[in-house]
Amino acid sequence: MNTDHPSEQINNLLVPIRNFLHVATPQAWLNLAATPEALNILLIDHLHCELKAAQSAALLLRRYILDEQGAAEVLNWLLPYEDAIYRKQAVNLRQLGNHIPRLKITTEHEWQARMVDRMVLLMKEELHHFSQVFDIMTARGIDIQAVSASRYAAGLLRHARKHEPAMLVDKLIIGALIEARSCERFAALAPYLDSELARFYISLLRSEARHFEDYLALAEEVNGGPITEHIERLAKVEAELILSPDTELRFHSGVPTS
Numbered sequence: 001m002n003t004d005h006p007s008e009q010i011n012n013l014l015v016p017i018r019n020f021l022h023v024a025t026p027q028a029w030l031n032l033a034a035t036p037e038a039l040n041i042l043l044i045d046h047l048h049c050e051l052k053a054a055q056s057a058a059l060l061l062r063r064y065i066l067d068e069q070g071a072a073e074v075l076n077w078l079l080p081y082e083d084a085i086y087r088k089q090a091v092n093l094r095q096l097g098n099h100i101p102r103l104k105i106t107t108e109h110e111w112q113a114r115m116v117d118r119m120v121l122l123m124k125e126e127l128h129h130f131s132q133v134f135d136i137m138t139a140r141g142i143d144i145q146a147v148s149a150s151r152y153a154a155g156l157l158r159h160a161r162k163h164e165p166a167m168l169v170d171k172l173i174i175g176a177l178i179e180a181r182s183c184e185r186f187a188a189l190a191p192y193l194d195s196e197l198a199r200f201y202i203s204l205l206r207s208e209a210r211h212f213e214d215y216l217a218l219a220e221e222v223n224g225g226p227i228t229e230h231i232e233r234l235a236k237v238e239a240e241l242i243l244s245p246d247t248e249l250r251f252h253s254g255v256p257t258s
């Protein structure tokens, strides 16, 4: 066990995250996650989660803002990363660098321009995290196997309201919950990891905390007013997913049944 204590700076970063989430990661999840066999699965799942985070942001842009050309640009941006994980093509992710597509948009609502800015930056950071996890896995000889998705994101999205703009508001709150939980879990797991992984997970906290804030700010802006009751409703669902028994161990899974 790594005994480094999180600095005060990190604790300050985590305060709003812990206030937002209704429950902390259960000890039973941490105990299982810290075992060497579980850690490999978690890294593979983590790699998938980083890509899914970028894909979800891309989906929001395509669904709510971009025209056909913009949508194609965003999909092309993701393609090499999808090749690396789904088609196991040898891709030099470093060579992709920080290429960001230039998206021309004509906006109907003010929040759309802000959403493009925030989501493009978020995608860039998630794809960078993807490359970092990919490098760690390669160095450790961990094969990218297919893993089933956890019930978590689908379990949350099931509770999004079905009419617009409420559905978008809820999807953005769900985005905030997923980012907040990732952040809370990276911090909770770090003391159980070897120093390389612990340092890496702590290094992710800052951007994930910012993603959480960006999603919340966008949700409030789209809603045109406070979203407290919707946050409460969805945070309750999130807490149930985290505290209820779960047969599969994944980065966002519930309490392990074995």
Ligand SMILES: [Fe+2]
Residues within 6 Å of the ligand: 050, 053, 125, 126, 129, 208
């Ligand atoms: Fe990330």
Ligand SMILES: [Fe+2]
Residues within 6 Å of the ligand: 053, 126, 179, 207, 208, 211
């Ligand atoms: Fe993130």
